[in-house]
Amino acid sequence: MFGSFINYNQEGSEITLQDTYGKLILTCVTDSILNIFSPDYTDDHRSKAIEDDKRVACDVTVTEHEDHLEITTSSMSARVYSRDQIELYDVTGQLLCADYQGERRPLQYLSERDIALAESEGHEVRQRPARLPVQSAKLLDPGDQFYGLGDKTGVLNKRSYEYENWNSDLPDPQEDNFVSLYKSIPFFIVLKGDTKNASCYGIFFDNTFHSYFDFGKESQEYYYFGSENGNLNYYFFTGKSMADIVSQYTWLTGKMQLPQLWTLGYHQSRWGYDTEEKFRDIAKKLREHSIPCDSIHFDIDYMDQFKVFTWNTSFFQDEMKLLSDLRDQGFKPVTIIDPGVKVESGYHIYKEGLEEDYFVKTPEGEVYVNTVWPGDSVFPDFGKPAVRNWWANKQKYLIDLGVAGVWNDMNEPASFNGPLPDDIVFTDENRTTNHAEMHNVYGHNMARATYEGWRKHSNTRPFVITRACYAGSQKYTIAWTGDNHSIWTHLRMAVPQLCNLGLSGMSYAGTDVGGFGSDVTPELMARWVQLGCFSPFFRSHCAKFSANQEPWVMPPAVLDIFRKYVELRYQLLPYIYDAARECAITGQPMMAPLVLYWQKDANVRELNDEFMLGQNLLIAPVVEQGQTKRMVYLPAGTWYNYWTGEKYEYETGDGAGGAGDGGAGGAGRYIIVDAPLDTCPIFVRGGTILPKYPLQQYVDEIAPADLKLRLEIYPDKNNNAEYTHYRDNGTDFAYEQGEYNLYTFKTNNHGSGSHNQIGSELIIDKLHEGYIDYAEIIIEKVL
Numbered sequence: 001m002f003g004s005f006i007n008y009n010q011e012g013s014e015i016t017l018q019d020t021y022g023k024l025i026l027t028c029v030t031d032s033i034l035n036i037f038s039p040d041y042t043d044d045h046r047s048k049a050i051e052d053d054k055r056v057a058c059d060v061t062v063t064e065h066e067d068h069l070e071i072t073t074s075s076m077s078a079r080v081y082s083r084d085q086i087e088l089y090d091v092t093g094q095l096l097c098a099d100y101q102g103e104r105r106p107l108q109y110l111s112e113r114d115i116a117l118a119e120s121e122g123h124e125v126r127q128r129p130a131r132l133p134v135q136s137a138k139l140l141d142p143g144d145q146f147y148g149l150g151d152k153t154g155v156l157n158k159r160s161y162e163y164e165n166w167n168s169d170l171p172d173p174q175e176d177n178f179v180s181l182y183k184s185i186p187f188f189i190v191l192k193g194d195t196k197n198a199s200c201y202g203i204f205f206d207n208t209f210h211s212y213f214d215f216g217k218e219s220q221e222y223y224y225f226g227s228e229n230g231n232l233n234y235y236f237f238t239g240k241s242m243a244d245i246v247s248q249y250t251w252l253t254g255k256m257q258l259p260q261l262w263t264l265g266y267h268q269s270r271w272g273y274d275t276e277e278k279f280r281d282i283a284k285k286l287r288e289h290s291i292p293c294d295s296i297h298f299d300i301d302y303m304d305q306f307k308v309f310t311w312n313t314s315f316f317q318d319e320m321k322l323l324s325d326l327r328d329q330g331f332k333p334v335t336i337i338d339p340g341v342k343v344e345s346g347y348h349i350y351k352e353g354l355e356e357d358y359f360v361k362t363p364e365g366e367v368y369v370n371t372v373w374p375g376d377s378v379f380p381d382f383g384k385p386a387v388r389n390w391w392a393n394k395q396k397y398l399i400d401l402g403v404a405g406v407w408n409d410m411n412e413p414a415s416f417n418g419p420l421p422d423d424i425v426f427t428d429e430n431r432t433t434n435h436a437e438m439h440n441v442y443g444h445n446m447a448r449a450t451y452e453g454w455r456k457h458s459n460t461r462p463f464v465i466t467r468a469c470y471a472g473s474q475k476y477t478i479a480w481t482g483d484n485h486s487i488w489t490h491l492r493m494a495v496p497q498l499c500n501l502g503l504s505g506m507s508y509a510g511t512d513v514g515g516f517g518s519d520v521t522p523e524l525m526a527r528w529v530q531l532g533c534f535s536p537f538f539r540s541h542c543a544k545f546s547a548n549q550e551p552w553v554m555p556p557a558v559l560d561i562f563r564k565y566v567e568l569r570y571q572l573l574p575y576i577y578d579a580a581r582e583c584a585i586t587g588q589p590m591m592a593p594l595v596l597y598w599q600k601d602a603n604v605r606e607l608n609d610e611f612m613l614g615q616n617l618l619i620a621p622v623v624e625q626g627q628t629k630r631m632v633y634l635p636a637g638t639w640y641n642y643w644t645g646e647k648y649e650y651e652t653g654d655g656a657g658g659a660g661d662g663g664a665g666g667a668g669r670y671i672i673v674d675a676p677l678d679t680c681p682i683f684v685r686g687g688t689i690l691p692k693y694p695l696q697q698y699v700d701e702i703a704p705a706d707l708k709l710r711l712e713i714y715p716d717k718n719n720n721a722e723y724t725h726y727r728d729n730g731t732d733f734a735y736e737q738g739e740y741n742l743y744t745f746k747t748n749n750h751g752s753g754s755h756n757q758i759g760s761e762l763i764i765d766k767l768h769e770g771y772i773d774y775a776e777i778i779i780e781k782v783l
Helices: 112-120 242-253 276-288 319-328 348-356 385-401 435-457 488-503 522-532 556-571 573-586
Strands: 007-011 014-019 022-030 033-038 061-064 069-072 076-082 085-090 095-098 134-139 145-148 162-165 187-191 200-205 211-214 222-227 232-239 266-268 295-298 332-337 370-372 375-378 405-408 425-428 431-434 464-466 478-480 538-540 611-613 617-619 629-634 637-641 647-650 669-674 682-685 688-692 708-714 721-727 741-747 763-768 776-782
Touching: 007 061, 014 069, 022 076, 085 232, 095 134, 095 200, 134 232, 145 488, 187 242, 200 222, 200 242, 232 242, 266 556, 276 295, 276 319, 319 332, 319 385, 348 385, 385 435, 405 435, 425 435, 431 435, 435 464, 488 522, 488 611, 522 538, 522 556, 556 573, 573 611, 573 688, 573 721, 647 669, 682 688, 682 708, 688 741, 708 721
Parallel strands: 266 295, 266 538, 295 332, 332 405, 405 464, 464 478, 688 721, 708 776
Antiparallel strands: 007 014, 014 022, 022 033, 033 232, 061 069, 069 076, 076 085, 085 095, 134 222, 145 187, 162 211, 187 200, 200 232, 211 222, 370 375, 425 431, 611 617, 617 682, 629 669, 637 647, 637 682, 688 708, 721 741, 741 763
16 A cells, blocks of 8 residues: 555556545646546536547556655656645656645634624625635745736735635726636646746646635645635646746637737727717717727617617617628627526517526526616526527627627626525536536636637627636637726736736736726826737727716827827737737737746746737836836847837846746846836837738728738847748638738848848748738838
């Protein structure tokens, strides 16, 4: 007998261990991904994030020792002493992660008297569980730093903070002490403290119940994660860099789909555009003020009494003509959809759902009713395949009207008459379960149904937006961070929020530019549009009870700033589209914290106000009121100020490079740059050839065959520059059949000219040719 186990059995890459408590199953999914699974709740994983069997054949060696079992692959090893004592090592034999052997020590225990006293004074008392039914505690090293977990509040590095996964509709201004928001993505990366080696690992806790994560707040000796029910089921990832971990996680749970090009443009929205006249006026003013825009969004007022898959014909006399006219002006309409179905006799969605048994029920068998925007409402049971198929087919109503995308809201699910009780009966594919298990995947399943409907009934790549989601939702949808506020705190928080979403697989995301609630100031709007310009999803949105924040209601100087950055966004679309394609292929986020590329550099590990857009643009937005200069950290290498052309060059340290090797070891520099109200500091990485489009008011305003590509060249210290560029029709799935072009641009001797007069100036190679060529490729600027 080894350790506390009675026996074990190996079948290929799966090792099943037996002790007096039951089974513990360790599966080498790949040589660098290990799944640790205890089937205490269900015998199988029943993952919502992982589709199909992802196991890849790999050599697994099992060695029995007196006090432990050792499981070894070519990339990692695990020593299993007991189900609560597992040590995980990298390929060099360095210990990465080990179970904590002591008892947890909760922060405080409150008596009933203490709780009553606090609540009598208006305090909300939150009792932290002393022991979770499902729990794993790990040793915490002094230098461990934590990233990921989706769009939680606070800073980039989550060390010393606690969080919960319970999708929640929280319209109050979210501060650092908020433990949960709209999304549940139970994946995080741990970066070890040794900056010379900079080892790291990732953990994905695939459990949909209400879960908890404490990264050293309770104790500096351990961190823990756990849940109120379900299986202990987590995946351990090893790799040379954080980028390796992200790639493996997105390989396991799915990668972002290549978006339509127009979706990367600017989107205009407000809850309060409630008549046909308002939409026509917004469209008119966007074009009159030359604010490039590709989409106008329709919030809940377009529906008849907020009933899904209906149109309010009292305010919109001819919806098909309105939508057609908007499209003729270059605007793609996007409509909101909530899951709550109005209880109303004769309403076709309600009638069909009742007849087919599509709504969730009480334990007594009655259809469950709560209150949302339509009033009394019922909730589709999206865990049923038949319900998802029904909802998918309903998307045809919107597609036939001329809608270009769907915005899923209130899908936590949110409700007005108290939360849904945990015991409400839901379905998990072919089995009956409850709300407690399915709550965190409700938005995920709704997004899946929506995506599948658009994929089935439309000839375009689906454009689905969601507020609530789970791990793996990036396969079906993009996201925004929910109901933020027009406050500087939320502008500051946007950078770490979006960066951690990107590290968690949900790369295509954004915030409501300007803030949803409260009233934006002109200065705040100017700074927010500068951040929004470089966020993957770029939409201005606010509430009807907030002050209007369209660009033209701002002072003239702010209107000009707004236009300047939206125009820049449209010029950078080929670069942003390249970043989106890279994410779709490798899982690397479009918007990323600097630590992803320079993890050996201690200066970037807690850098909360800078980020990379792709691997070549460093963005340092101003997020403090009144600030007109700011300190910027530039990692080792060559950098150019985008606005002035000024060059900065610092010696590269040990391990300098890109995403694959963890970057340089701290040889960068801090600089002070001017940042007046109209300037967001931008830096281009040396060795970049930056592709740009001529200015358009919307995507394809210039016919694809007439489009010219402009190149800006920023040489590295050796006077070289190189870039790979992708182009397709930006709309459908023809690229899957090879209808795309893939270019490489290289230059050694810089000058001006076009691809018709290349000489030694610019070398263009086509790695793949399957689409129309540009009318011209022009070197526009050389530094």
